[in-house]
Amino acid sequence: MLRKIKGAVFGFAVGDALGVPMEFKSRQERAKVPICDMVGFGTYNQPEGTWSDDTSMTLATMDSLKYGIDYENIMKNFKKWMYEGYFTPYGTAFDIGMATKEAIGRYRNGTPALICGGNGEMDNGNGSLMRILPAALYDFYKGENIENIKNFSSLTHRHIRSIMACMLYTDFIIHILKGKSIENAFENAVKFLFAYYKNEESKELANYNRLIKNLKNLSENEIKSTGYVVDTIEAAFWCLLNTSDYSSCVLKAVNLGGDTDTIAAIAGGAAGLYYGIENIPEKWIKKLAKKDLIDKICCGFAESF
Ligand SMILES: [Mg+2]
Numbered sequence: 001m002l003r004k005i006k007g008a009v010f011g012f013a014v015g016d017a018l019g020v021p022m023e024f025k026s027r028q029e030r031a032k033v034p035i036c037d038m039v040g041f042g043t044y045n046q047p048e049g050t051w052s053d054d055t056s057m058t059l060a061t062m063d064s065l066k067y068g069i070d071y072e073n074i075m076k077n078f079k080k081w082m083y084e085g086y087f088t089p090y091g092t093a094f095d096i097g098m099a100t101k102e103a104i105g106r107y108r109n110g111t112p113a114l115i116c117g118g119n120g121e122m123d124n125g126n127g128s129l130m131r132i133l134p135a136a137l138y139d140f141y142k143g144e145n146i147e148n149i150k151n152f153s154s155l156t157h158r159h160i161r162s163i164m165a166c167m168l169y170t171d172f173i174i175h176i177l178k179g180k181s182i183e184n185a186f187e188n189a190v191k192f193l194f195a196y197y198k199n200e201e202s203k204e205l206a207n208y209n210r211l212i213k214n215l216k217n218l219s220e221n222e223i224k225s226t227g228y229v230v231d232t233i234e235a236a237f238w239c240l241l242n243t244s245d246y247s248s249c250v251l252k253a254v255n256l257g258g259d260t261d262t263i264a265a266i267a268g269g270a271a272g273l274y275y276g277i278e279n280i281p282e283k284w285i286k287k288l289a290k291k292d293l294i295d296k297i298c299c300g301f302a303e304s305f
Contacts, residue, residue, distance in 0.1 A: 002302040003277060004177065005137060009298050010291075011272015012058060012133055012265045014284045015250040016051040019261030020044060023052075023095070027225070027257035035254045038284050044094055049287035052095040054265040056087040057131035059297050061152075063087070065138050066304040069148065071113040075155055078104050089289030095261070097127040097227070103156040114151055117158035126232040128157035130262045132166040133269045134301065136173035141305040146170050157229075160204050165229045168193045168208070169266065172237075176274050182240050183216075210234060216241040225258035232259060236267040246271045246279040 021042025022035060040048030060077035064070060080086040082093050082104050103116040117123070135152040138144065146167065153166040171192045175185030190211045197205050207230050210218070215238055223238050224231040235256055243249040249271040253264035272280055285291060 001141065001305060002299065004273060005302050006295070006298050007275075007277040007280070008133060008137060008173075008269050008273035009058065009062070009294060010277055010285055010288075011246060011250075011275075011280055012269035013051045013055045013288055013294055014038075014272070014280055015253065015264035015266075015268025016055045016261045017049050017288055018250055018268075018284070019254050019259075019264040020046060020050055020052050020095070021048075022254055022257070022260045025257050025260070027220075027255075030255045030257045035251060038287050046089075046094075047289075049289045050089050051289060052261050053093065053097070053100070054130040054262050055294075056081050056093060057100075058134055059087045059294065061131055062134045062297050062301040065134055066300045068304075069138070069144075071151060071155060074152075075104070075107045075113040075116060078155070079108055083108075087293075097125050099123045099125050100127040100156045114154050115158065117154045117156045117162075119158035121159065121161075123157060123159050124161045124229045125157070125227045126165075126229045126259065126262050126266075128153040128155070128162050129165045129169060129229055129232060130265060131156075132169055133173065133266075135166075136170040137177075137301075139170065140174045140177045146174070160201055161207055162229050164193060164197065164201075164204065164208065165233045167196070168211075169233065169236075169270075173270060173273065176270060182270075182274055186237055186241060211237070220256070223256065225253075225256035225260070225263055227259040227262065232263055232266065235263045236270075239263070239267045240270055243271075246275045247281055 023043045060081050064074045064077050085091040106116045139146050149166045149170050150163050153163045172185050172189035175188050225235045239249050239252045250264045250268040253267045254260045
């Protein structure tokens, strides 16, 4: 189990770190100079191996979940991250999304954890999807009903569209943990989502229609790699479905341009879990900032099951 967890979390952090220097750069730029290794500096002027908010919030969630599900406590950890630099590579939080920043601000001002997330249609960046992986692992190993994912998402993103993306990714991760292939896990997760919401939220579901229509065979031009939660999950699955090893998957994600770190992290978390930690290039793991902290948090998290 620890090995699986490490595959997922290191796969996630490496994807994040590969994407950080290239965040917001265009796909045209990547077509001219494709990324094929971990590099430093770029967008945030950080040394190579620096991971961002995606990994920080993932670690903050894991650190809290080792004591069971306590949403207030998870928000406390997010607050420590954002204001005090806990769970960061070098003591300062960076690359924080607007909706996340506002939600943590509300928590600091006394709003209960479960209603801190914005629930407007414009609050559908990928900020809850980017930190949902530990909740998926937790639900699988604890045999919890994944309906709690609605709560996990709502801490920062309370709109149904963000919740749907988190439910979909969680169900996908659980199928992978059950030993399904990427293709099969994806098909099952999409079926689950559409069945689950078919009565109450059929209009919202339409935002995910491309997932049932042969996403894998869409051309790269049809894949948008923005920070909008629907674009992000489509791009991450598209990379997972069109590659057959860890490195190709995360590099494909980074070379899409746009929200590179989050898409590579989300795809990389699943790829690391599926292909195993041994399939993640060791040189990339070695370069990760604070890899001992990541390792320690993985161990603490695994021990709680
Ligand atoms: Mg980031």
